[in-house]
Amino acid sequence: MAGFNPIKAPEDAVVNQQQGPMQILNPNIDIDEEDVLYHIALSNRSHDLKDMFQDVKFVCFGGSPSRMKKFAEFMVKELRYKLVAGQSLCNIAHGSDRYVLYKVGPVLSVSHGMGIPSLSIIFHEILKLLFHAGSSDVMFFRIGTSGGLGVEPGTVVITEEAVDGILRPYMEVATLGMMLQYPAVLDQNVLKELVASSTPDDHFQTIRGKTMCTYDFYEGQGRLDGAFCDYKKSDKMAFLKRIYERGVKNIEMESLCFAAYCHRAGIKSAVICVTLLDRLQGDQIATPHDIMEEWQSRPQIIVARYIKSKLGII
Numbered sequence: 001m002a003g004f005n006p007i008k009a010p011e012d013a014v015v016n017q018q019q020g021p022m023q024i025l026n027p028n029i030d031i032d033e034e035d036v037l038y039h040i041a042l043s044n045r046s047h048d049l050k051d052m053f054q055d056v057k058f059v060c061f062g063g064s065p066s067r068m069k070k071f072a073e074f075m076v077k078e079l080r081y082k083l084v085a086g087q088s089l090c091n092i093a094h095g096s097d098r099y100v101l102y103k104v105g106p107v108l109s110v111s112h113g114m115g116i117p118s119l120s121i122i123f124h125e126i127l128k129l130l131f132h133a134g135s136s137d138v139m140f141f142r143i144g145t146s147g148g149l150g151v152e153p154g155t156v157v158i159t160e161e162a163v164d165g166i167l168r169p170y171m172e173v174a175t176l177g178m179m180l181q182y183p184a185v186l187d188q189n190v191l192k193e194l195v196a197s198s199t200p201d202d203h204f205q206t207i208r209g210k211t212m213c214t215y216d217f218y219e220g221q222g223r224l225d226g227a228f229c230d231y232k233k234s235d236k237m238a239f240l241k242r243i244y245e246r247g248v249k250n251i252e253m254e255s256l257c258f259a260a261y262c263h264r265a266g267i268k269s270a271v272i273c274v275t276l277l278d279r280l281q282g283d284q285i286a287t288p289h290d291i292m293e294e295w296q297s298r299p300q301i302i303v304a305r306y307i308k309s310k311l312g313i314i
């Protein structure tokens with residue numbers, strides 16, 4: 001493509017993780033001033049963020065509020081915490097109805113909604129939250145769903161590289177009238193550790209691959225079943241086969257921003273998504289609810305295993 005100059009994510013890319021308390025790259029944020037984290041209804045004045053969040057080491061994001069509540073409940077069991085009888089986990093962001101936020105020891109479970117704009121907002125506010133809290137050595141994970149390409153539905157794909165809808169490995173953000181590009185680099189050591197943590201006893205497959213991140217679920221992902229469609233099935237199939245041949249194993253809507261922002265912030269991260277269907281076979285997601293629920297728990301199992309290994313819990 002003329003003038004196309006991709007920023008290549010090296011195969012051995014390792015994120016230079018921030019050392020010590022979380023820093024943010026914005027000189028306008030003054031710890032002596034009030035900073036309102038509007039979409040999660042917290043502020044560094046109204047809440048003792050150090051007391052509440054300083055011990056956070058792992059932040060797990062996913063689209064749906066109920067999935068992230070279930071993940072928090074799962075972590076209660078995995079980390080062997082005990083809830084007082086009759087008590088349930090508290091959504092710390094209950095003062096806002098935009099996102100949910102649960103804390104289980106060193107683990108935060110956060111919903112991010114659908115698509116890059118929604119993820120971007122909560123990402124900014126979680127980063128500032130951790131900065132005000134003085135948290136250090138924090139890792140981020142996205143545990144999500146996706147459409148697979150040539151893989152059995154229910155397979156877990158761990159992203160080796162996130163690319164946009166035209167296979168570029170960076171996110172473009174229109175800022176002050178300019179188009180800025182941020183490379184979507186993921187730490188390859190974390191990827192390898194996560195892939196290696198899958199065992200033959202797992203009842204599902206875990207693979208690595210490129211993840212395409214689009215700005216739309218329907219036309220952006222080449223679906224034929226949206227409210228609009230100006231292309232033919234043969235065009236869709238040619239597109240999907242082309243990206244499959246370039247190593248794309250799944251398609252979703254947040255990995256590009258997630259990887260780009262984590263890299264920009266110096267935070268080690270990984271994207272782990274289950275596939276809900278094989279897009280080479282169709283577009284509609286019609287799998288029964290109970291099966292879908294079980295599939296959605298699979299990325300959670302991989303991430304919980306990783307967190308437990310880092311915390312020395314067997």
Ligand SMILES: O=P(O)(O)O[C@@H]1C[C@H](O)[C@@H](CO)O1
Pocket residue numbers: 062063064113114115143144145146217252253254
């Ligand atoms: O984390 P989730 O399962 O929400 O991620 C994918 C990408 C979109 O947000 C959404 C589309 O159904 O699912």
Ligand SMILES: O=c1cc[nH]c(=O)[nH]1
Pocket residue numbers: 145146147148217221251252253276
């Ligand atoms: O096909 C799919 C399934 C889940 N999420 C997506 O973005 N696409």
